[in-house]
Amino acid sequence: MVEWEQQAFLKDTHHKKNEEYFIEKYLKPLSKKNESFPIPNGDDSSLINFNSLISVDSFVEGQHFPKDLDPFFIGYRSIAVAASDILAMGAKPEGCLLSITINKPSDEWFEEFSNGINEFLEQHKMSLLGGDITKGNLNIGVTVVGKTNNKILKRDGAKVNENIFISGSLGRGYLGRLKYRELDTKLNHFLMPKIPIHDIDKIREVASSCIDVSDGFLIDLKRILISSKVGADIFINENFCTNGKEDLICGDDYVLCFTSNLDEKDLTKILPDAHYVGKIIKEQKLDVFDQKKNRLNFNKLGWDSFI
Amino acid sequence: MVEWEQQAFLKDTHHKKNEEYFIEKYLKPLSKKNESFPIPNGDDSSLINFNSLISVDSFVEGQHFPKDLDPFFIGYRSIAVAASDILAMGAKPEGCLLSITINKPSDEWFEEFSNGINEFLEQHKMSLLGGDITKGNLNIGVTVVGKTNNKILKRDGAKVNENIFISGSLGRGYLGRLKYRELDTKLNHFLMPKIPIHDIDKIREVASSCIDVSDGFLIDLKRILISSKVGADIFINENFCTNGKEDLICGDDYVLCFTSNLDEKDLTKILPDAHYVGKIIKEQKLDVFDQKKNRLNFNKLGWDSFI
Structure with missing residues (x-):
């Protein structure tokens, strides 16, 4: 036991102040079920406008991956891990958006990183839909979307x-x-x-x-x-x-x-x-x-x- | 002139290595137009599954807002600024997901922050759809979604x-x-x-x-x-x-x-x-x-x- x-x-x-504590106490109360969003949040992905599933994840250097990790794998695994939340709802991930925070972007870094992203997207017939790049400590934000089927x-x-x-x-x-x-x-x-x-x-x-x-x-x-x-x-x-x-x-x-x-x-x-x-x-x-x-x-x- | x-x-x-340079050179080539995503990326938001618009933004402490800013305003303005990208496509923002990276979460911080988020959501009839919290330097990732109209x-x-x-x-x-x-x-x-x-x-x-x-x-x-x-x-x-x-x-x-x-x-x-x-x-x-x-x-x- x-x-x-x-x-x-x-x-x-609620007894430990962990991620779940703060989500339950401060963020879930802001969630309102309505026509466009028929499933209250709490599952791995959210349903929007009846046919799209959406999920977000962040990957922080030193926390989710080691500091010396090759950017190829930072890219590949960030999309894989984020896409897993769409699978959890019984759907296939179809596309993603990237929000990249990085202190010193370089061609070398972006070349490796985008190759890793591309490898996963090609393998799984997904597309990059958009995103932004901003300055700060390395943090890869991934938003993944999928299309629902007959069953969620x-x-x-x-x-x-x-x-x-x-x-x-x-x-x-x-x-x-x-x-x-x-x-x-x-x-x-x-x-x-x-x-x-x-x-x-x-x-x-x-x-x-x-x-x-x-x-x-x-x-x-x-x-x-x-x-x-x-x-x-x-x-x-x-x-x-x-x-x-x-x-x-x-x-x-x-x-x-x-x-x-x-x-x-x-x-x-x-x-x-x-x-x-x-x-x-x-x-x-x-x-x-x-x-x-x-x-x-x-x-x-x-x-x-x-x- | x-x-x-x-x-x-x-x-x-491409002459300066700024955000646009890295997006154009490394990320846009990963974008593929297909049935689910009929508009190639490059606009303020992406169209998915014919009826949903989606956009992501990150807000980094010290970069997008001062270090001593009241978390109420960090929350309020992050959603407002991210929602602006949905407006740019001629649609109303309807919901958002939050990806919060924070080193030392506290009840005081989350109370203020979530009040700021709630103030904006209530004013604009939007809903929080989901998100995650992770450990690291303060970085607020916002994904906003909206529904398209007759015209984009x-x-x-x-x-x-x-x-x-x-x-x-x-x-x-x-x-x-x-x-x-x-x-x-x-x-x-x-x-x-x-x-x-x-x-x-x-x-x-x-x-x-x-x-x-x-x-x-x-x-x-x-x-x-x-x-x-x-x-x-x-x-x-x-x-x-x-x-x-x-x-x-x-x-x-x-x-x-x-x-x-x-x-x-x-x-x-x-x-x-x-x-x-x-x-x-x-x-x-x-x-x-x-x-x-x-x-x-x-x-x-x-x-x-x-x-």
């Missing part, structure tokens, strides 16, 4: 007895960050995250709720649980936790976590890379079990800039 | 012999920034820019091209001239240049500059706050005359972060 404080966290997101995945759709799946294994981004100078860059999931764009049409059909795992599997799953007013039992194994239980909280995964009424066998027939990780339960708590059915403890559920 | 180098600038935006205003629609208008007088934002500790805050156009949302439906009907004046009247007008492949003669007077010719290049105005085939008398009947400022000419140059018909010189056309 996660520690008492973390269990309290399931019901009360949200965090509040998980139902009791449904199964919980992830679209790929955990811990690869964390490992890639630790070893970003050593690993083959093309295979490094931190430098060049492979987000499940090719699977999104299938995931959308079978999923009842969805989130992308960016801050850590447990903290992101918790967001589904709170929105859906349910709990979960998680059963870990080395197929998706290759580095052990720390993979549940390390973040930088950019896989999708989703719930479905399909069982493991039927789901992995459709989505061979996906893993069964647990079950939705009625009681609003979150327990994690190892393969010997021992309950595991965690000091934190994931990553937060401020704590 | 503006200096030779500036005249060259009318044809070649672009920079490339100005035609020879049309008249050039601005929706309000120049220099008020610059004055407000100089005296931000002294002036009544409600009247300070730097702290609380009054953008012409209430006039936008009328402006859309009469205008053939449009841009918002943010970096400086001359540099922003130049962007219309380049896009439309025309030139302009500007005739200044104290009605719209209350502090003299410097008002043409000071920036922070957040008025709209637009072209129309209406004459001054007919246009100001419809838009009493607007000023006639000059005429579109065929020759691709930009001249500014005072009331005695003397040609005026300028060392620069406006503000740029990097030069």
Whole structure:
């Protein structure tokens, strides 16, 4: 079982002054549902004018990526990570806008950076739509847009007895960050995250709720649980936790976590890379079990800039 | 006449390594026109999925606003300034997303900041749609969205012999920034820019091209001239240049500059706050005359972060 404080966290997101605290207390009250914006904010992306999804993300030097990182990878991963929020709503990212803050722009920097951006956009048939450049400490703001389909995945759709799946294994981004100078860059999931764009049409059909795992599997799953007013039992194994239980909280995964009424066998027939990780339960708590059915403890559920 | 180098600038935006240089050389080539994004980037906002306009802006402490500025005004003016780009396309801003980078978030800061955001949103019937908070030097990223109407205003629609208008007088934002500790805050156009949302439906009907004046009247007008492949003669007077010719290049105005085939008398009947400022000419140059018909010189056309 996660520690008492973390269990309290399931019901009360206000006890620590983290990102969620400030968003819940000061920003969400400014959100008004209306005809153009039918979904209140709180999901990974916002729906506008009935057919567009939009999401924003910022990437700060020294915080989200190391200071000496090659600008190619700053570009590539910023778009990949931001695009992951559109996938989380069951849609494909189609375009993006960039807001680049940089102290000393140079041709060398922009050449590398724009090559990284271009590599991701070309791979995924996306377009750069606009943006601005301004002076200051390096900060890459990415706005991604996508077009909705017949169904939008949200965090509040998980139902009791449904199964919980992830679209790929955990811990690869964390490992890639630790070893970003050593690993083959093309295979490094931190430098060049492979987000499940090719699977999104299938995931959308079978999923009842969805989130992308960016801050850590447990903290992101918790967001589904709170929105859906349910709990979960998680059963870990080395197929998706290759580095052990720390993979549940390390973040930088950019896989999708989703719930479905399909069982493991039927789901992995459709989505061979996906893993069964647990079950939705009625009681609003979150327990994690190892393969010997021992309950595991965690000091934190994931990553937060401020704590 | 503006200096030779500036005249060259009318044809070649690549001679100085400023924001425009890096955007033109490295980012615009990544932009692809397609069904979802029918307008190539380069205008103030981008059109997505046929009916939504979107624009991004970043505001950096010490660069766009002084370090000691009350967070209320950081919030208010960030949204106002970003929303101005939606107006420039002839549409009303409807919602926004915030990407806040801050080193030490506190309740005091967020309370003031969110009050400023809320004041602008309430005044203009807009909604906050989402966003994120991350750790780093203060940087407010704003994404604004609007819905298109029957007509979209672009920079490339100005035609020879049309008249050039601005929706309000120049220099008020610059004055407000100089005296931000002294002036009544409600009247300070730097702290609380009054953008012409209430006039936008009328402006859309009469205008053939449009841009918002943010970096400086001359540099922003130049962007219309380049896009439309025309030139302009500007005739200044104290009605719209209350502090003299410097008002043409000071920036922070957040008025709209637009072209129309209406004459001054007919246009100001419809838009009493607007000023006639000059005429579109065929020759691709930009001249500014005072009331005695003397040609005026300028060392620069406006503000740029990097030069």
